[in-house]
Amino acid sequence: MTFTVSYYCPHCETMVDVDRDEYLADKAVTPYPFEGWTYAAPDEDFEDAEGVRFVCGDDAPNLTWRANPWTAGDDAASTVGSDADGEEGTADASADADTAALGCGEPFYLSFVKFADGEELDPRQPSEYVHIGDGNSPATPSGPRGPSFR
Ligand SMILES: [Zn+2]
Secondary structure, three states: OOEEEEEEOOOOOOEEEEEEOOOOOEEEEEOOOOOOOOOEOOOOOHHHOOEEEEEOOOOOOOEEEEOOHHHHHHHHHHHHHOHHHOOOOHHHHHHHHHHOOOOOOOEEEEEEOOEEOOEEOOOOHHHHOOOOOOOOOOOOOOOOOOOOOO
């Protein structure tokens, strides 16, 4: 059973369709790798990895890149909207849009859900959770906690 799943580049929002063999729980698509995750190339057996490293627009046998329908729609709308000055080769422009290479060439990372000791790991948690509510502490975000503060 093969599934086709669509993601989009966090840099330029180009869509990519990925064929994959089995269900995998996706965690996030990010422009940077998660610390502690290992990433495979899209044409490797990424089912055994913890994520996939894409390069935007880089062809692989099981990938299909396509323009993001929303951003492409914006482009088309703006082209149509500027018909007052539309003599400047609109036919060429649309031909270019069809044949232009997709993608921005930037890497981005699809991370799968990863478990350790039965708990889902989330590399974003440690930095995003801020400890608030210790009533005795003044707001010193990164002060040294030495004993000699008086
Ligand atoms: Zn991109």
